[in-house]
Amino acid sequence: MQMSEEAATRAGFVALIGAPNAGKSTLLNALVGSKVSIVSRKVQTTRTQIRGIVIEGATQIVFVDTPGIFKPKRRLDRAMVTSAWGGAGDADVVCLLVDVRKGLDEENEAILEKLAEVRRPRILVLNKIDVVERPKLLELAAVFNARLAFEETFMISALTGDGVADLRRTLAARMPPGPWLYPEDQISDAPLRFLAAEITREKLFERLHDELPYQSTVETDSWQERADGSVRIEQTIYVERESQRKIVLGKGGQTIKSIGQAARKELAEIVEAPVHLFLYVKVREGWENDPARYREMGLEFPKG
Ligand SMILES: Nc1nc2c(ncn2[C@@H]2O[C@H](COP(=O)(O)OP(=O)(O)OP(=O)(O)O)[C@@H](O)[C@H]2O)c(=O)[nH]1
Numbered sequence: 001m002q003m004s005e006e007a008a009t010r011a012g013f014v015a016l017i018g019a020p021n022a023g024k025s026t027l028l029n030a031l032v033g034s035k036v037s038i039v040s041r042k043v044q045t046t047r048t049q050i051r052g053i054v055i056e057g058a059t060q061i062v063f064v065d066t067p068g069i070f071k072p073k074r075r076l077d078r079a080m081v082t083s084a085w086g087g088a089g090d091a092d093v094v095c096l097l098v099d100v101r102k103g104l105d106e107e108n109e110a111i112l113e114k115l116a117e118v119r120r121p122r123i124l125v126l127n128k129i130d131v132v133e134r135p136k137l138l139e140l141a142a143v144f145n146a147r148l149a150f151e152e153t154f155m156i157s158a159l160t161g162d163g164v165a166d167l168r169r170t171l172a173a174r175m176p177p178g179p180w181l182y183p184e185d186q187i188s189d190a191p192l193r194f195l196a197a198e199i200t201r202e203k204l205f206e207r208l209h210d211e212l213p214y215q216s217t218v219e220t221d222s223w224q225e226r227a228d229g230s231v232r233i234e235q236t237i238y239v240e241r242e243s244q245r246k247i248v249l250g251k252g253g254q255t256i257k258s259i260g261q262a263a264r265k266e267l268a269e270i271v272e273a274p275v276h277l278f279l280y281v282k283v284r285e286g287w288e289n290d291p292a293r294y295r296e297m298g299l300e301f302p303k304g
């Protein structure tokens with residue numbers, strides 16, 4: 001009896017790839033039913049592979065959220081795009097997410113070209129159907145499939161959840177037989193201190209404009225559980241220049257205060273305890289060329 005039960009389980013990896021802002025992280029959170037990856041209206045929010053773990057019947061699916069794929073300019077961009085394709089190459093199934101408002105643009109053309117070389121079952125996921133009329137969706141599905149054959153096409157809204165359960169069930173059926181890869185109650189493989197840094201980075205993305213979000217990174221320096229049940233977290237926001245540090249602090253410290261408040265509130269919900277969050281802003285010129293910063297982000301440091 002034990003044997004046959006074990007034999008019935010399935011487990012595998014599904015990579016979520018796509019252009020920046022396609023909604024990959026929103027979908028990951030919808031699939032998991034809990035926030036494991038940060039989301040913003042800006043492009044290039046996700047910087048490394050984030051795993052979200054889902055149980056569907058006897059199947060465990062490990063979804064891998066990846067950085068958006070675009071034409072890289074900086075070293076950090078290159079590391080992010082490499083990480084995204086790495087996620088696709090290791091997966092049992094690759095889901096290409098497309099923002100239906102964008103369609104088959106230059107960015108998606110470039111992705112399709114490269115995706116053709118990835119020898120994995122491919123699924124097309126047209127996302128954001130809440131903002132586009134149905135005829136346009138059918139047309140897009142045809143256009144993409146004519147360009148590269150997909151095993152299946154789904155039309156979903158990661159935001160409203162429309163079509164997400166159906167996608168999850170279909171993907172579960174495609175996972176190979178095998179034992180589960182993570183404990184049943186685990187929803188992410190990222191340590192809490194990483195998620196905590198990401199949450200603060202999300203608030204930074206929401207509150208800062210232009211290049212600043214891209215020229216900053218956040219690290220958790222310490223995490224202490226205190227006797228009274230509260231958690232004391234210290235984090236550093238690294239920026240490139242003194243002028244940027246001033247912007248992050250804001251007039252009379254208003255901006256950093258607002259970032260800290262929003263992050264603390266969300267962290268307290270996640271750890272289910274009061275959180276004391278201490279944020280420091282440091283100028284670290286050239287952090288973008290510092291291998292240690294990449295390690296903290298979970299990225300390979302691209303040489304040259
Ligand atoms: N209307 C609508 N908006 C969506 C949907 N899914 C995601 N969005 C929005 O699209 C924006 C980008 O979402 P993300 O999940 O951060 O996109 P991403 O693909 O992870 O982006 P990167 O990490 O930068 O590559 C956010 O403002 C989301 O709220 C959807 O189904 N409908």
Ligand SMILES: [Mg+2]
Pocket residue numbers: 024025026038039045046065066067068
């Ligand atoms: Mg993302």
